[in-house]
Structures are given as C-alpha cells and as structure tokens.
Amino acid sequence: LAKTTQPISMDSYEGQEVNITCSHNNIATNDYITWYQQFPSQGPRFIIQGYKTKVTNEVASLFIPADRKSSTLSLPRVSLSDTAVYYCLVGDNDKIIFGKGTRLHILP
C-alpha cells in the first residue's frame, strides 16, 4: 500500500485559506486519495476523496496534479473550529492506512 507524507503540524489564522499538502510518490494506478478530519475525543470524519484533477464539496477542495504523486487539501476561510488533525490516505480495495496526520491549529 502506498505511504503518505504530510507535515506534522501547521498554524494558521481565522479567515485564512489553509492548504495542506500530502506526498504519495508510490501511489498505484487504482489508488484514490482520501482526507479525514479528527477532533479530540472523536472518531475521524471523512472530508473528501478524489482520483485526479480537482474535487470540491461544501467543506473543502482537493487538488491532484496529473502525476498524482501529491495532493493538496484546501480549507477556505478557516475558523477556530477547524482546529483538528487531518489525515491524508491512499487506498486500494477498501483498505486504507492512517499515518500520524497534520495537526492544524487555528489562531484567533
């Protein structure tokens, strides 16, 4: 299974756009890229998933370049409540592996 590399932590301010980049150099042809969000004392929550180019939903956008070796999760106009751990995962055949994620801290 492909591994992912993402920053351990990031700080940003309320109202800013936050971009978290994930590297997955060994992604396989069939792998999708998925992002989860986890608040303290809660289980992870699915945010967005994509295969190529750009995907957007009501929460975030996911940008995937043509070579698919990286991806960027974009959170528009963050608020304090977006403080959480964000996991980038690649998966195949219904199996995903969580890394340590990126701890995003939003400051007032």
Added chain:
Amino acid sequence: EAGVAQSPRYKIIEKRQSVAFWCNPISGHATLYWYQQILGQGPKLLIQFQNNGVVDDSQLPKDRFSAERLKGVDSTLKIQPAKLEDSAVYLCASSLFQGLSYEQYFGPGTRLTVT
C-alpha cells in the same frame, strides 16, 4: 440517520483482566472495521468484516484479541488478558459499499485504560 454507536465510552481495567467493546454500525452498512488508536498516532486497523466474514485481521494480536460480527450487524471486540500497552481508544467504523469504499463512518470510540 443514526451514526455508529459504541459502548462503553470509557473503561478502566487492571492488566490481565478481560474487556469487551460493542459496536452497532449504521443500518445497511456491509463493512465494519475495528481500529486501535494510541495517543498521538493515527488509527490502526485491527480487523475488517464484510457482512459476517473476516476480510482482514492481519494486524489483530490473535493471542489476546478476538472479534465477532453476529448476523452481519453488531460486533464485539474482546481483549483477554489485557496488557498495559493496550491502553488506547478503540474505534469502530462502517461503510456502505462493498469493495472500493474509502468513506468510512466512525463511532466516538471507547477509551481503554489498563493499569
């Protein structure tokens, strides 16, 4: 729509004791997962069920951990005997589609402390 239910939410036991966790997935979800999340780490998959059957239990410490999913709905995860290193949050998740599905719905977890 009700989410994934887990109980208990917290459990404190002494080492060498036994403990069981219960999970009720979202209605209609064929796939059920148990994860172990140690503080500061991402969740680690312990076992995956597809309906009644086990799809993957490669990371389940089978000498002390066991899990079952009766009638393809509820599931229980048991630890017997517990060790100090089993202190973690145990997460249950379920998903709708069989096969390619990365949108898993997680329960709130059970925080286990082994003393």
